[in-house]
Structures are given as C-alpha cells and as structure tokens.
Amino acid sequence: MTTDTAIDSRIQVVLIDDDPHLRQALSQTLDLAGLKILPLSDATGLQARIERDWPGVIVSDIRMPGIDGLELLNQLHAHDPELPVLLITGHGDVPLAVQAMRAGAYDFLEKPFASDALLDSVRRALALRRLVLDNRSLRLELSDRQQLSTRLVGLSTPIQRLRDQIGALAATKADVLILGETGAGKEVVARALHDLSNRRAGPFVAINAGALAESVVESELFGHEPGAFTGAQKRRIGKFEFANGGTLFLDEIESMSMDVQVKLLRLLQERVVERLGGNQQIPLDIRVIAATKEDLRHAADQGRFRADLYYRLNVAPLRIPPLRERGEDALVLFQHFADAASLRHGLPRHELQPGHRAMLLRHTWPGNVRELQNAAERFALGLELELEGAAQANMPSSSGGLSEQVEAFERALIAAELTRPHSSVRSLAEALGVPRKTLHDKLRKHGLTFSGGGSDDNE
Template identity: 45%
Template sequence: MSDTRILFVDDEAEVRRSATEWLTLSGFSVETAADVAEARAKLSRESADIVVTDIRMPGEDGISLLHHVTESHAGIPVILLTGHGDVSMAVSAMRDGAYDFLEKPYDADHLVAVLRNAGEKSRLSRELARLRAQLAGASGLDNRMIGESDAMRRMKDRLMQLAGHDIDVLIHGETGTGKEVAAHLLHDLGPRAAKPFVAINCAAIPESIFESELFGHAKGAFTGADSAREGRLVYANGGTVFLDEIESMPLALQTRLLRVIQEREVEVLGHNAPRPLDVRFVAATKSDLKALGEKGEFRSDLYYRLAASELSLPPLRDRGDDVIALFGHFTAEEAARSGLSPRPLPDAVLSALLAHDWPGNVRELKSLATRFALGLSDGIPGRTEVPEGGAPGLAETMARIESGIIRRALREAGGNQAEAARRLQIPRRTLGEKIDRLGIREDGET
C-alpha cells in the first residue's frame, strides 16, 4: 500500500501533522495542503491517488475542491471530513461524486480502512483508463474524430478521460463541430457501451408532445392516450441519453429533468410510483447556458448539475491543418461510395480551404468535400459549381485568401479597423483600401 499517494487538505497545521504521521505509519505516501489553492497547485504538478479534505476552510471549501477534482482529475476518489452540522452537505456531495465522508472527530483506524478501499478503487480506475486507451486505438477514435492539431489532441485526451467514468457530461461546441459524434464516443468507450444510446434533439420535438416523448405515459392517463407509451428515458435504461440542443428544452420540462437527474427516477404520467432510472446523461449545447440562466432563459440549477464534467469541442477555424486532413478524408470517402476516382487537390484549393473561417465547421466542410468529389464544386469555399474555365486563377485565389484573413482579423477586433490593422501589421489606410476593393463590410462579412 506504500505506493498509494494521499493528498490531505486541512487549514489546521496540527491536524495535518498528526494525519501525516498516522497515515505514513499505516503505509501511505502523504502530501498535505493548507487550502484549496495549494491543493490545486499540487494536483497540477503531481497527481494523487486519493484526496482527503476538510469541508470547512477559509476561502474556498472542500466542496469546491471536490468539483475541481471531479472535473479536472476524474477518477481520483475524494473523501470529505465534516463536522456534525455538515453531514447533509456531505451526503449531497456524494451524489456529486465524493467517494465517502467521515464525521469529525473521526476514528483514525476507520480512516485507514476507507483509504485502503479507495486506494483499490483508484488503482482499478487507472487500469481501466489504460485499457480504455487501448480500446480507443482499436475502435478507431482517430478515424471517428479526425485531426491531430493541438486543440484536437487536448479534446481527445479529455474525452478519453471522461469516457472511462460513469458520470454525466455537458458538451460545448458551435454548430457542426461534431457534438453528437463526441457523445457517441463517450458512450461507445464507456461502461454502458452494450446498452442503448438514445439521442433526443430538444429543438426538434414540439413542446406539446415533449413531456410524453421523454417521460412516457400510461394508457388512459389523459384524453387520447389510447395506449401506454414508454418514454425515451425509460427506453434508454442502462445506457446513455444524449440531449442535443439542451438550451431549447422548455423551462417547465427542465424542472422535471433536473429532478430525474438528481433522483435517478422517472415519474410516468398515469403511474402512482416513480420508476428507477439507470442512465448516463450527456447534454450538448452551442449556447452559453450560464448566461442564459442569468437571464432566466435556462434553469441555472440544471446547468450546474450538468456542468460538473464538461467537454469543449474546438471550432474548425482553430484546428489549422486538420482542415486539409478532413477534406481529403471526406472527398476520398465520397469518391469510394460513388465509384469515382479521387480528384487531386490543387494548391489553390488547399490555400482557399485554410483561409476560410468555416462558420458551419465540419458539417460545412463535409458538404463542400462531397460536392468536390462529385465534380460539382471547385473546392473553393462559397462556390458550388465548377466554373467553365476550370479552377480559379492565381489572382482570384489570392484575393479570396486575403479576404478571409482580413475578415477574421476584423471579427476578432470587434469591427475596429485600427485594431485589425495592428493585428495584421499593415497601415490603417492600406487596410481601408483592401476592405473597399474586396467588398468587405466593417463587421468582417462580405
């Protein structure tokens, strides 16, 4: 057990000293921290196998540290030390991922027993992560999410970390970045892979039938209910529920969903007793749910419940040469499906692809790649047909590239031409002339 590393967090020096002595004698390797900030710093430098933390401390409390560990160091068990008045808080924290809690003054031998069990759980989690990393290679993670840019590698590492733990996840990403693909991977590489994956597009279901679709109803529960309906949540039991465009869910149903997530049970209309529910929730949004919550357009408590573990998908414009790899993949895929020979990618096309901002992200690029493979496009973003004279000339290609760079600089500068000129390292007057010549609006659009 000497290889089990404990991070013990308490603001009282004497408590830290005595805990270190006892746990070291019991065969553990112990590091201590006097507050949450110090604990975070130590976790960032060298991870621990188990975190033991007092709840009540000056500044940030132990619950804050729990949330940090759950989000950034998933798989590390957290044990809470609590006073008598904080027991209900600790019980609630266990629903949020705490491994266990001990009421102070705790029995030292009992703490050691809990730590031994938690150490075994931590060891198994590490082994599971290793096996899942092997599985990711075998199941073609890199083929399902193409790209080797720094942004994508960080995202894939985070996805693999979250996939190995049976926790709810909130996915952030612009339209077309692949949120449903990421949700499928979380399911396929997770412990529920053999069970159903049920996708629900919250923006596509009419509000009048939303409740019945999600929660179901018994026969005769209301006028017109001639037969029972099993809601999608119940159908997904044992598996994963993917709630796409969660920001579109009606507020009244957000209240019911929050209760389902908290209690893990579903109240079916027409049934007296709730039904237990064993699912993993993965939600996706293109919006800032926290900001929507502040405006009363989304339940803040639902946001905080979903946001315990988050995954952010980078937009295509931030992925560099991934654009070329994706375009080549999609064109080859479409050519093979259509029985055509792959078309070569001229330098002018590659340059235009790299210069484009891709507001529709991967979805937009895939559509263009399909048209290009079928000979319906020259591969220049914004053009849908091959011009009669063949590929565009150098002057036109360079103008498109220049226009894309200037539009991006203007958007990043909030439409401020002086700031955009500074970023582009050209005189303000030169930028103005280019904007006029290329037909670019002040907000960066054409």
C-alpha cells in the same frame, strides 16, 4: 454454492475441494501467506460468477462430484482462455492432469505436496494474471485511441485535447455537457463517450429537444400511461426509460421549457422517472449527455434556463472547438471526407491542389465540420469546389503580419502532407519539394513529427 453474485475482485484465489479437511488446510496455508481466498466445496455455478477480467486464479481438485476439475477448466477457458487454473491431483490421476495441462491448465500439483510448492505456483500464476490484464488494458486503451482518432480526425492541439478529455471521461459515470456550435460534431462526441464506456453494450438514444413540439416533449422524454391526456390510449415508454442501461443524448437542451427542465433536474438527482399520468417511480441506470450551442450560464442569468440545472449539468463540460480554431485540420478533414465519398461512390480519388488548400485554410467555416463534409462530398463527385462566402473568407487575415501568415500557411501544408502515406522522410521531402535537411529544420520549427515508415537519414 448458494449465491450467483460475481466473485469479489479483491479475492485472489478461489479454492475448490470437496474434502473439508484438505480444503481447510490449504485455506490456512494461503491465508497465512497474506492471500485473500474464497474456499468452495464444489464448482457448481462458478463459471457464471467469474467476470472476464477478474484478477485472481483458480485452485481446484480434479476428482470431485458434480463438475470435476477438467470440466471446470473447459468451462472457465470458454469464457476466458487466459485465466490460470491450478489442478490438484492424486497419484493415479497424473495422466488426467497431463491431459489437463495440454488443455490449458496453468499447473498441477500431485498429492501430497509441500505448502511452499502450492504458494510458489499460486504466486507465479497471480503474476501472470496481472501481466495478462495489464496487456489487455493497454490494448483496449490503444484501441480506444484509434477509435477516437478515426472519429475525431485532426492533428491540431484543440482536437487532441478534446480526444484526451473524452478518453478520461468515457469510463466514468459522470453526466456530460457538450458545448459546441452548429455542425461542430456534438453527436459524434456523445457517441464516442458511449462507445468507449462500460455502457457500450447498452442502448444509445439520441433526441433533439429543439425538434420536438412543446406539446409532446414530456411524453417523448418521460413516457405516459393510458389516459394521461387526450389521445393517450396506450402506455408509452419514454426516451429516458428506453435508454436504461445505456446513454441518453439530449441535444439542444437550451430549447426545453422550464417545466421540463424541472423534471430533468429531478431525474438527474434521483435517477428515477415517473411516466405522465402514473405514480410509479421507475429507477434508472443511465448516463445523460446534454448538448447545447448556447452559453447556458448567460441564458440562466437572463432567466431562460434554470441556474440549478445548469450547475448540475456543468460538472463535466466538454467544449468542441469550432473548425476555424483548428488550423490545418480543415485540410486533413477535407481529404478524409473526400476519400470516403470517392470510395462510397466508386469514383477515383481526387487530390487537393495548392489553390484548393489555400481556399480551405482561409475559409472561416461558419457551418463547421458539417459544412466541410458537404463541400468534400461535392469535390469527390467532381464538382467545382465552392465555399459559401469564400470571396470574403479568402482575403488575407488581418491578424498578424505577413511573415506570421506565411509561417502558419507553411505549417498547415506540411501537416496536411504528414497525414498522407509516406514510406520514408525522403518521400515526404520529395512530395513537398524540399531537401531532407530543410524538411527536418521545418519539422522542428513547427513542432511537427514524421511517424511514417523507416528513416533514410543516413543514406
């Protein structure tokens, strides 16, 4: 074997046999059946060429010079125990083949065998492989959803929509522009995009452009060579280059100077970086996630931000809803952060009282999730629950009549109770102090669903 490149995902069968006549005959059989095959004379280096989720199967002779079929089986299954390996054996090798089956081989064929027997075994192995990979994909998708639900806590429609958008974008190569107010969780979203992507093994480099002095921002981002400017005594690797193979998160992008914006635009278009004072163009394999709390289109109209950079970044925008638009999520998040703080400090868990819930629901949260998290920390420490500007925020909202406000408050209380562990509908109804039938009616009315333990509707 003369190459170490990965096996093409379109190849369905890798056929390994050192006998050229048998290899040619088996190749013709598989080819005539419409299967895409890769015939090889030996198994040297094969394990390194097969990626874990390669969708094909292996057909290999047992008796071969160098790596024999049994050793190949062990190598491949050390990397992926669910990869189907079919072994071809002579009559005298049947005991060895049985040993291989016990070691995890999918099947073995004793020479001489009919073409139909080979095709039947290969097709069944391919069907099994597809099922295995589908299950893996489903488990990964469920795991990703659980990760997102843990990181972006909430039941509201806006936060569910955001989780769906992150799930759709994470696996792509697209650069992303995150739009959100201060404290809304822009870095949390950026890290989720990285951790759910194919770049998760690479670096995640976060930098706040607004916190960098204008005199050092270019050096920090692009790096520099010795002598590039006064005081530049050694080569410096910039953040973009350091993030190669991973993700660079650039927050407060609106604060960047026009000169830096020009360089960023070129980097995004050409995927190369040039250190200050240098001439070498360094190719980059990175994903850039930018974030801003400003309306960049408005800033571009005012001449404070380059319009071409705005349009380059705005291909895949993600808007983080402010907490005031997320309704009952304030209760869910508050209890989540308070419980985490209690656990961290070794303190007993504090339950939110109705008065606390009313205060949290009516507050406008100018500091968004960051403000709420700080309030939850203080609450977990046993301090009085005080919110900045709460006297004004707790006044009844002027939007909607009394009945609309009561219904909204009722839905929020039920939704908050749904986030707590309940073994049955009965326990949920008891916690809310309503009959089960009334609870069912209210769940339907507000579009909520109980997803806890077993139902006791028929009791």
